Amino acid sequence: MPGDGSKRGHGEYRLRSGVTVTGTILVSTQPLLATRLNETAIGTIDALESETFRSPVAVASELGRDAEPVVQLFERLHRRGFLEWRPARDCQFRPPVSIVVTVRNDRSSLKKCLDALAELEYPMYEVVVVDDGSTDGTNKMARNYGMVGTSRVHVLSVGSATDPLGIGTSRNRGVAAATHDVVAFTDADCRPRTDWLTDLVPILRTADLVGGRIRPAGETAASVYEGINSSLDMGAYASRVDPGGNVPYLATANLIGHRSAFESVPFPNRSIAEDVDVCRRAIAAGLEVVYSPTGVVEHVYRDGKRDFSSRRAAYGSSEALLARDYGRNASGSVGMPTLLPFAVIVGLLATFGSAAVSAVTVGVMAISLGLLGSFRGWHLWQRYRQLNPIIAASDVLRSWGRERLSSAYAVSREIMRYYSGPALFLGVLVWGAGIQTVGSGIIGVTITAIALPLAVEYNVHDPDTSLLGYGTYYAADHFGYQYGAYRGAFVYHTFSHLNPLTRFRLTGAGAKLFARRRIGRETSPTETLTVGSVTGRFNVDSSAEEWWFKDDQLRGERPVVADLLDRIKSDDTFLDVGANIGIYSCLVGRKLDKGTVIAVEPHPENAARLAENLSMNDIDSPVVRKALGAENGRGVLTSPDDTVAGSGTHTLLTEQDAPTDSVSSSTDQSLSTPVVTGDSLVASGERPQPTVVKIDVEGTEVDVLDGMDEVLSDPSCRLVYCELHPESLSKRGVATERATTVLHKKGFSVTRVQDLPDERTIVRAEKDTVRAEKTTSNAVGNVDSDNVEQ
Numbered sequence: 001m002p003g004d005g006s007k008r009g010h011g012e013y014r015l016r017s018g019v020t021v022t023g024t025i026l027v028s029t030q031p032l033l034a035t036r037l038n039e040t041a042i043g044t045i046d047a048l049e050s051e052t053f054r055s056p057v058a059v060a061s062e063l064g065r066d067a068e069p070v071v072q073l074f075e076r077l078h079r080r081g082f083l084e085w086r087p088a089r090d091c092q093f094r095p096p097v098s099i100v101v102t103v104r105n106d107r108s109s110l111k112k113c114l115d116a117l118a119e120l121e122y123p124m125y126e127v128v129v130v131d132d133g134s135t136d137g138t139n140k141m142a143r144n145y146g147m148v149g150t151s152r153v154h155v156l157s158v159g160s161a162t163d164p165l166g167i168g169t170s171r172n173r174g175v176a177a178a179t180h181d182v183v184a185f186t187d188a189d190c191r192p193r194t195d196w197l198t199d200l201v202p203i204l205r206t207a208d209l210v211g212g213r214i215r216p217a218g219e220t221a222a223s224v225y226e227g228i229n230s231s232l233d234m235g236a237y238a239s240r241v242d243p244g245g246n247v248p249y250l251a252t253a254n255l256i257g258h259r260s261a262f263e264s265v266p267f268p269n270r271s272i273a274e275d276v277d278v279c280r281r282a283i284a285a286g287l288e289v290v291y292s293p294t295g296v297v298e299h300v301y302r303d304g305k306r307d308f309s310s311r312r313a314a315y316g317s318s319e320a321l322l323a324r325d326y327g328r329n330a331s332g333s334v335g336m337p338t339l340l341p342f343a344v345i346v347g348l349l350a351t352f353g354s355a356a357v358s359a360v361t362v363g364v365m366a367i368s369l370g371l372l373g374s375f376r377g378w379h380l381w382q383r384y385r386q387l388n389p390i391i392a393a394s395d396v397l398r399s400w401g402r403e404r405l406s407s408a409y410a411v412s413r414e415i416m417r418y419y420s421g422p423a424l425f426l427g428v429l430v431w432g433a434g435i436q437t438v439g440s441g442i443i444g445v446t447i448t449a450i451a452l453p454l455a456v457e458y459n460v461h462d463p464d465t466s467l468l469g470y471g472t473y474y475a476a477d478h479f480g481y482q483y484g485a486y487r488g489a490f491v492y493h494t495f496s497h498l499n500p501l502t503r504f505r506l507t508g509a510g511a512k513l514f515a516r517r518r519i520g521r522e523t524s525p526t527e528t529l530t531v532g533s534v535t536g537r538f539n540v541d542s543s544a545e546e547w548w549f550k551d552d553q554l555r556g557e558r559p560v561v562a563d564l565l566d567r568i569k570s571d572d573t574f575l576d577v578g579a580n581i582g583i584y585s586c587l588v589g590r591k592l593d594k595g596t597v598i599a600v601e602p603h604p605e606n607a608a609r610l611a612e613n614l615s616m617n618d619i620d621s622p623v624v625r626k627a628l629g630a631e632n633g634r635g636v637l638t639s640p641d642d643t644v645a646g647s648g649t650h651t652l653l654t655e656q657d658a659p660t661d662s663v664s665s666s667t668d669q670s671l672s673t674p675v676v677t678g679d680s681l682v683a684s685g686e687r688p689q690p691t692v693v694k695i696d697v698e699g700t701e702v703d704v705l706d707g708m709d710e711v712l713s714d715p716s717c718r719l720v721y722c723e724l725h726p727e728s729l730s731k732r733g734v735a736t737e738r739a740t741t742v743l744h745k746k747g748f749s750v751t752r753v754q755d756l757p758d759e760r761t762i763v764r765a766e767k768d769t770v771r772a773e774k775t776t777s778n779a780v781g782n783v784d785s786d787n788v789e790q
Contacts, residue, residue: 014050014083024042033080035077041073044065059074090202101127101185102167102174104159105134107138110129110138116191118147126152126153127153129142131155169267169269185253186252186254189300192254199292208257209256210256212295213295214254214298215233217298217301222301225465225477229477238292239291240288241283243280250289250291280528308477308480315481315484316486318488320492334411335407336505336507419500420482424447427442431443485498527540529554531562532562538582539612563753569595570593570595572692574598579623586616586617602652603671626675627697630707652673689717692717696722720764721753722762724736750763
């Protein structure tokens with residue numbers, strides 16, 4: 001199994017269809033995207049084509065460059081939609097496979113599944129049929145089924161007719177009975193294509209679990225509908241599995257993995273959402289879980305509307321179960337234009353308010369939306385002018401239209417799936433109560449939300465069935481799912497998955513203003529992060545935060561976090577200077593028993609998110625919302641980026657260094673903050689003496705160290721991790737070696753543990769007790785860069 005920590009390099013990339021390079025600008029026409037790259041990056045992208053996948057390691061070798069920057073560039077452009085990714089594969093990797101098929105009273109379907117498995121083009125495999133108490137002759141048929149060559153069928157009888165084990169436990173029994181080290185799952189009502197194993201097993205050279213595409217079998221009306229709207233089909237593009245991404249899980253109808261992965265993350269003892277649970281726990285355990293559209297399995301869908309709707313209801317119930325176990329909305333929220341809630345408010349005020357109130361309200365909102373829309377339009381026009389003539393005005397207009405339609409479709413579909421039934425009931429109730437205008441409005445909006453997705457899907461996909469036939473399955477799908485979602489809320493005692501404040505997020509003009517006031521952002525999606533044996537949970541609600549967690553190497557800092565966790569003791573006091581959103585603080589805090597976390601973060605957005613994450617991980621540690629420096633006073637936080645949680649690019653300027661007008665500025669990019677020394681923080685009794693320190697302050701690390709003379713001199717302070725920023729230090733006229741000099745003077749031995757992009761380096765300083773006792777602050781001479789051990 002892979003375990004070398006370099007998972008981002010385990011993949012291949014190519015230009016997405018419609019992506020071109022013009023000068024130093026990379027352009028995608030659908031969706032309309034553009035980004036400016038430097039000449040080095042453009043030279044790297046030139047090595048890619050739209051037809052051929054290439055690994056970043058191969059491209060780096062061809063260009064004579066280091067692999068890590070190329071990996072980071074490709075991954076960043078992939079996340080933004082410019083590059084297509086697929087998992088690496090070793091076509092020589094073809095170990096024998098055990099195929100597990102669970103079944104209960106489905107003799108006819110199992111026979112056709114075994115017929116398909118017998119035709120697989122793969123050198124060696126076995127089939128393990130796990131029969132869970134069937135009474136229809138399934139067991140006998142499977143035992144008498146013969147396969148030619150090296151393939152064979154084993155039948156494992158579990159459960160009973162009156163007391164079945166269930167799907168999850170049956171799958172675990174199948175793993176235990178499997179002979180080989182690679183285990184594949186499919187279902188009795190599935191028909192794997194002949195190249196199923198040939199396509200997917202080679203990916204397991206670098207991955208732990210892999211799933212392929214699931215397509216409908218046959219041409220029935222149900223199959224036609226499922227070909228467009230199947231919840232099992234993860235699409236035509238490969239992806240790493242991410243609960244909040246485009247591929248949130250892998251269905252066990254088409255799932256293959258190392259036996260050791262299924263043993264370390266067994267299926268739960270239940271018959272719904274067991275595959276979702278396994279994928280989430282596998283990701284949390286640090287396993288590589290990927291999806292590939294190759295290796296297709298065809299699924300037979302039942303035509304009966306009742307059966308179809310019942311299956312969808314079971315899926316809806318499972319969402320409540322997952323919300324109970326994992327928290328709401330790991331799957332992400334749907335963007336809702338700010339115009340929609342504004343229109344609802346205006347409509348209510350116009351209905352129930354006086355004429356004067358209605359007129360004023362409409363006027364104020366119209367002016368506000370006009371100003372916000374004009375500002376946004378001007379901003380977009382300025383950006384377009386910079387890209388003209390690379391991007392034509394017609395492309396912009398088409399993109400704008402597609403974006404509006406896509407937004408309307410997404411919002412309408414969400415309303416249809418989760419709220420259409422209660423909304424119609426409310427509308428009828430209000431209308432019956434004599435408020436016909438409001439009741440009619442609710443009913444009209446709901447019917448529009450029901451009809452719009454149906455019309456879009458039918459016209460875009462042009463299915464080979466009538467509108468009535470397609471619409472019947474459309475209604476059975478969404479209303480069945482909705483019934484299951486509400487039924488599950490009562491069964492599993494949670495309505496969090498139905499909370500509209502987390503199902504929707506505001507977008508467009510004014511959205512950022514509302515988000516900062518936590519309107520339309522009541523709760524955030526969460527990410528689970530596991531490093532070694534320590535697991536923490538984190539709120540994720542900004543692009544900067546997503547950047548941290550979509551990069552499985554944590555922007556290159558995962559090895560440092562792992563190194564720190566290996567050295568932390570249960571009773572340590574950990575000082576995290578520049579804690580950002582709390583990745584270090586939360587993981588260390590989860591490992592401490594009697595110890596304490598001191599999290600220091602001056603940036604308001606980061607500090608707020610840091611406090612949320614500490615609380616989520618049951619770490620009782622108030623955030624120190626100050627900056628650490630060489631002297632007590634005030635300073636200014638400046639940043640080239642938006643002040644969103646997780647950005648981590650803000651730099652502290654003292655009052656002497658900062659321009660006069662920026663000290664009092666209240667703009668997003670310049671914020672005034674109190675500054676204290678580490679020594680005064682401890683001496684005041686506000687926080688205890690730390691034994692372990694981590695410093696990441698974007699170029700002011702020497703100031704922080706200078707302000708911690710007594711803290712670092714204390715014999716109990718034994719370990720320091722410090723991120724060095726040569727470029728930022730140089731701009732301040734400070735040599736990088738100055739930081740290592742301070743640490744050496746305090747009796748620390750310094751070792752480089754990780755090199756990061758932009759020549760940044762993270763060093764680890766460990767206290768040499770004997771040397772520290774003999775060393776005074778004046779006894780050590782100058783220390784140059786050779787003191788940093790490789």
